[in-house]
Amino acid sequence: MVAQNIFFAIIALAMVASAVRVVTSKNILHAALYLVVVLAGIAAQFIITGAEFTGVTQVLVYIGAVLVLFLFGIMLTRARIGREESVDGDRRWLAGVVALLLFAVMAYALVDAFDTEALDAQNALEPQSTQMVSDAIFHDYLIPFEAVSFLLLAALIGAIVVARKE
Amino acid sequence: MSAVVLADLAYWQVSILRVLGLLAAVLLPAGTIVYLFLFKMMSFMQSRLGPMEAGPYGSMQLLAEVGKWLQKEDLFPNGADRRVFAWAPIVVVASTFIMYTVVPFGPDAWFADIPTGIYFALAVSSVSVIGILMAGWASANKYSLMGGLRSAGQLIAYELPLVLAVLGVVIQAGTMNMQGIVEAQRNGEMFGVGFIGNPYIITQFVGFAVFMIAMQAELTQPPFDMPVAESELVAGYMTEYSGFRFLLFFIGEYATAGAFSAIAAVLFLGGWALPGIGFDADIMNLLGPLVMLTKMMLIVFLVMWFRFTYPRFREDQLQIFAWKYLIPVSLVNIAVTAVLKVAF
Numbered sequence A: 001m002v003a004q005n006i007f008f009a010i011i012a013l014a015m016v017a018s019a020v021r022v023v024t025s026k027n028i029l030h031a032a033l034y035l036v037v038v039l040a041g042i043a044a045q046f047i048i049t050g051a052e053f054t055g056v057t058q059v060l061v062y063i064g065a066v067l068v069l070f071l072f073g074i075m076l077t078r079a080r081i082g083r084e085e086s087v088d089g090d091r092r093w094l095a096g097v098v099a100l101l102l103f104a105v106m107a108y109a110l111v112d113a114f115d116t117e118a119l120d121a122q123n124a125l126e127p128q129s130t131q132m133v134s135d136a137i138f139h140d141y142l143i144p145f146e147a148v149s150f151l152l153l154a155a156l157i158g159a160i161v162v163a164r165k166e
Numbered sequence B: 001m002s003a004v005v006l007a008d009l010a011y012w013q014v015s016i017l018r019v020l021g022l023l024a025a026v027l028l029p030a031g032t033i034v035y036l037f038l039f040k041m042m043s044f045m046q047s048r049l050g051p052m053e054a055g056p057y058g059s060m061q062l063l064a065e066v067g068k069w070l071q072k073e074d075l076f077p078n079g080a081d082r083r084v085f086a087w088a089p090i091v092v093v094a095s096t097f098i099m100y101t102v103v104p105f106g107p108d109a110w111f112a113d114i115p116t117g118i119y120f121a122l123a124v125s126s127v128s129v130i131g132i133l134m135a136g137w138a139s140a141n142k143y144s145l146m147g148g149l150r151s152a153g154q155l156i157a158y159e160l161p162l163v164l165a166v167l168g169v170v171i172q173a174g175t176m177n178m179q180g181i182v183e184a185q186r187n188g189e190m191f192g193v194g195f196i197g198n199p200y201i202i203t204q205f206v207g208f209a210v211f212m213i214a215m216q217a218e219l220t221q222p223p224f225d226m227p228v229a230e231s232e233l234v235a236g237y238m239t240e241y242s243g244f245r246f247l248l249f250f251i252g253e254y255a256t257a258g259a260f261s262a263i264a265a266v267l268f269l270g271g272w273a274l275p276g277i278g279f280d281a282d283i284m285n286l287l288g289p290l291v292m293l294t295k296m297m298l299i300v301f302l303v304m305w306f307r308f309t310y311p312r313f314r315e316d317q318l319q320i321f322a323w324k325y326l327i328p329v330s331l332v333n334i335a336v337t338a339v340l341k342v343a344f
Helices: A002-024 A029-049 A052-077 A094-115 A130-141 A142-163 B001-009 B009-045 B061-071 B082-100 B117-125 B128-138 B143-174 B178-187 B205-218 B244-267 B284-309 B315-343
Strands: none
Touching: A002 A029, A002 A094, A029 A052, A029 B082, A029 B128, A052 A130, A052 A142, A052 B117, A052 B128, A052 B143, A094 B284, A130 A142, B009 B061, B009 B082, B009 B244, B061 B244, B082 B117, B082 B244, B117 B143, B117 B178, B117 B244, B128 B143, B128 B244, B143 B178, B143 B205, B143 B244, B143 B315, B178 B244, B205 B244, B205 B284, B244 B284
16 A cells, blocks of 8 residues: 555656646657656556556557557657747647636545545455446446447548548 | 465565566567578578578577677767657667566466456557657658658557457457466367367457458568668668667567567467466476467468568558458457357
């Protein structure tokens, strides 16, 4: 338990530092690479807390696919080596306000839900099996799951239609 | 046996042993692959002898090569992004090392017992794309950038059939744990005949074929070597690398070949298990790695055979092949496997 707390803190600090670099970096590709570190940190946190399937999915989907597409897109369009002063937009203050609001909402939701109630440590650290995840998705949450997959399919077809206009 | 020995050691001692074991598990197959196939088999297929001077039959050639690369200067091109350039090969090699951690070589001879083993290995293998893109961009060279982009496009396209081909095995075995998959094949039966178990290459042959093709593409071996096509791109994303960092890319390439072939051996050829010897028998901790190495070399032999035989795909053929043929075939394979699994 103590070892887990220590590693949680180390990874969390690294994540915060990288997250700050994502928004302050003057090179858009460096920002994307710092984002890789943040997302890898999230995967590590999932694994530390016993949510192994979620952690592996995080690596496969976010690092292996989403960020590769980010890097791919950046390199295809504009990827200068060195500093770029035009990276900072005028709307960064607005973005800061949105981030603060998001933080407030999530902090409120967490405090409201758990307050001072401590989670059962033994139960919480029990590794969550893949079977439990699939049981939950395909039994309890079947209808939301189908709705989400339908939405994704619609988005996919929409993207193809938009991309090939002829 | 090894479980008894390990129980007496402190955590840090076990960790050191694990690191040494991992180094051996990564480097020995990689070296064997390079000597056996790249040096010797390629030479014989081209009616020449290959390296003969260093050691008997040139078997020490590998050490000579490593010594040569280590002596060379660690060059950084003018205008390159130094930090990203320096880290790129390390990212590629690290992803290969982590892939090996979930592969079982015997009842106790493995590094991490992860319930989602095969899923973990495939997820980690996809991280190497980031290293390749980093290398392509940071070199400040148009050939490198083109190589990096081609490589990323290819790896994304062929990752899907790779994962989908594995799904058939996972459905049939009922587990994602690689040790569990070995056990399921060992204890399986085909039409009531169980003395050699049920290696999934027979029941999942379509999955095996798709996996082998996708693996060839993931390793960017010819005929899927558009990213490093030497007549167009010099050496793709590796163009500007020299010395130690080039060596890392080179080791990464063949160690990844070893890792993928180990995964294929576990998924389709029955892994380390031998018929007639108990599943938990201690002797398998010694025999298992040898059995695995034999099966891995068989798989790499197939890869290299295709590599030295077929000419290179064009970029559009490459993409069409993945999206229009391999992915539908593997989806049908999953559907059929799932139906049969429920029916029987």
